[in-house]
Amino acid sequence: MTEFAERNPDLSMQALADLAAQHFGRGGECRPLPSERDQNARLSSGGQDFVLKLANPAEAPGQIDLQNATLQHLARLDLPRLPRIVPTLAGRDRAVVEVGGRPAILRLVTWVEGVPLARTERTLPQLENLGRFMGELTRALQGFGHPQAFRPDFAWSLDHVLQLGTHADDIVDAGRRALVKRLFSRYEAQVLPRLPGLRASVLHQDANDWNVITDAADPARIAGLIDFGDMCHGRTVNELAITLAYALLDMPDLYAATRAVVTGFARSFSLTEAEAELVFDLMRMRLVASVCISSHQSKLHPENDYLLISQAPAFALLERLDQIDPAFMVALCRKAAGFEAVPGALALAEELADRPMRPVLASDPRRAARIALPTDGSRADMPAFSDRAFDAWIAEKRPSGLPADVPFLGFGLYGEKRSVYTAAQFADAASAERRTRHLGIDIFAPAGTAVHAPLDGVVESVTYNADPLDYGHTLVLRHATRAGRPFFTLYGHLGGSLPGLCQPGQTIRAGDLIAHFGDWHENGGWAPHLHLQVISSLLTQSGNFFGVGHDSLWDVWADISPDANLLLRLEPESFRIDPEPPEQLLARRRQVIGPSLSVSYREKLKIVRGRGAWLCDHTGRRYLDTVNNITHVGHCHPHVVQALARQAAELNTNTRYLHDAMPRLAERLAASMPGDLRVVYFVNSGTEANELALRIARTALGKTDTVVLDWGYHGNSGGTVAISPYKFKRKGGFPQPDFVQIASFPDPYRGPHRGPDSGPAYAADIDRCLDAVTARTGSGAATFIAESLSGVGGQVVLPKGYLAGVYARIRARGGLCIADEVQCGFGRVGPAFWGFATQGVTPDIVVLGKPIGNGHPLAAVVTTPELAARFANGMEYFNSFGGNPVSMAVGNAVLDVIETEALAARAAATGDGLMQGFRDLAGRHALIGDVRGMGLFLGVELVTDRDSRLPATGAAEHVVDQLRLRGVLASTDGPDDNVLKIKPPLVFGPEEAAILLAETDAALFTLSN
């Protein structure tokens, strides 16, 4: 391929055979082989084949030195599949013979068996093997040097390709000439300055498809490489660039071919990032060199048609490549070489995952009702997004009872393979493969829906992309990572308000209104929706960007456009269709689960995951959980989950062996208790804890008599139901057991005594109960059990002095007092930590449940050493599960979180804000009769009339239903089910409080209107 003026030597085959016999002692038959500037022949001698190479007399001997030294070096490394030098009879690496009266160098090398690549059908595995082979060669040439390799004037030295710049003028076709000149300019601006940083070595430089030999039996295998005549020293990556330039010629899929060659090369010779980034441009410059040289030679030898014919494939390739984004090819090469397609893509995704985001719609899409809109045919009746029938279809899917102001959104998947992209604009010159995989997320909502910026940024572009099925009005915002790296967000299919809202260069703050959803006529011809995309590099695009990528190149595209859900943070179910939605699951559950186990709401919820104060249903909709006082420190708190998982993987057994975790948790609980409350028993539920507490008290007292509060609830077992008027006095109940006395419920809002100071008046009723005990048993000694704030009684804060008055009376008659802290303990009511502390009393026995395990079945009884000693009457207390190491790990982890996140103080602060908020609501809604509570243990009592205080039970049920539709899970309690109970996980903060207040306000308005 070199410019070489001198004609090839032209001896007869017999003359060559004679020379071979004479100098190498190998007699035989010679057959001609092609050579650009030498005379080559295939010598068959003694059953072996060789190549006899008679160099052009004009060839500088130094170049033969270089070739031979290289081959000898490679032979020393035992690199297979390369020609080996056969020594002359005199033991030299060459002979000098006379050709036309001038000395010429004659060499003999071994024959590399196989089929030239040019004669095989190209396959991707073959190209990958080619890359790998050339990588091996490159590796073998590291550290090899030769003075003759420095050939700055050599036309094929890619490092010096600029020297061919003047030849560009010899290109006949103006368009091609301009293309080559543009490539020279790009090279000068973007490649040349980076060359000094690249590694250099001796290069073969000519892995064309006649020089690459494949295995005759398996053309995917590379059998060898010949022709070391174009060697020179240069940037190491040039070897790959040159290999790639030949490999891509006439390939139908340039992406796949590029990936194959680069991947193979990098597998045997790791590239640096800079090399991976430059190889595409260097490959094009090799093609440029080729067309410049042939155009120049054609100008010198206009009679030689072949020169122009031979350059056609190189031009065709350059022209194809010119139609695609070079930055994409750079990204592809980076990926193929084992790097991120775009530097920093991974770090960007990581940063986005934990960076604060504002919702993209005015109302947080995570809380909206929704429908997943996969296009894989799983919604058989769904019209295409580009079909006008889609509008009516999705409107009909909106749940009928959904309040008008609650958005109903459709979500289209990131990464989905979509059949809709069949238009020519979704393929390109490099490959026939259509780009079909969705690079953004689609949010379907009515035209006109407002779009807000999720992050601070600057307007990068505002464009109208008018092609059918394009984006219509399109906004791109530029943002920066914390380290200052730019990245972009794209908003497609917008309405005509865009140019009025955003101008290029404008600063945007997170939360700003930036656009509206466009209608069919302005959004590219789609059902109204927002295409939202994150872009780590705009490549060389502006104003528009690929919204879909190639399936086969998804790993590259995914680095260029990471999942837009990093912005939206939708639950994964938002994009899936649940194969067993709630109605079906309920039917199945009814077959196998007893009907007395109830499920909340008329329309049942299938909850699939939780986090913090939020639960997520099977459609991915998030609900604010305002009632779960079991998951005290937040749903699935990672610290608790990890502690549980770690311990479960290590050991879980019963308490017959010693284990550190049990005394540790007991010590921590005891340390939180006043007085002599120092002995702990671990059990598995509040019910079990109350059973044990009763057993301890009853064993100590020697009698079963128990005084309970009206409307009290203490568990689901026979023994605890018997002391729970909430159960036995209602539907399905039974007569009050004779050993149970019911004290008047101290409700300062609705009971016979009103106001916060009504405690002593209610406490006096205990005397009546104890008198009844005396009448029955001869002594007033009894066990008193009560919640320290009443939960099922309607979130009632006991009036001041109540428990003090009760405990004094019970103890005066020799009784014992149990505080049921199952609902109100562990900081729920604020820094007091235990509910009984708010009443200034110290119980004899404390029952702990729900929050202690954050959902794990764990409960405890804490009592005094004295009562514990009296309980140890000889009967062993054994509990299979109570106190097991996993439960103990969980209990300790829960305490850790309460402490480290200062949840008690947080509950107090959030609770105060909520109380004030509900009191404000009471100013607007006459239905609210009372707002009460402590910390995050609140009750909002609804009444039909504030004077009569008649319970507004129906209204409360309506509000709960409305709240559910509005994405808030609430519930009622109290004898008349008219009290909204609010006892969320303690991580419930001001943001959640604001949502609860706003939604309750809206739900109450539906009643007043």
Ligand SMILES: Cc1ncc(COP(=O)(O)O)c(C=O)c1O
């Ligand atoms: C005050 C009180 N005590 C005891 C229990 C029973 O606890 P568990 O359901 O863990 O058995 C409950 C449960 O709701 C409760 O609210």
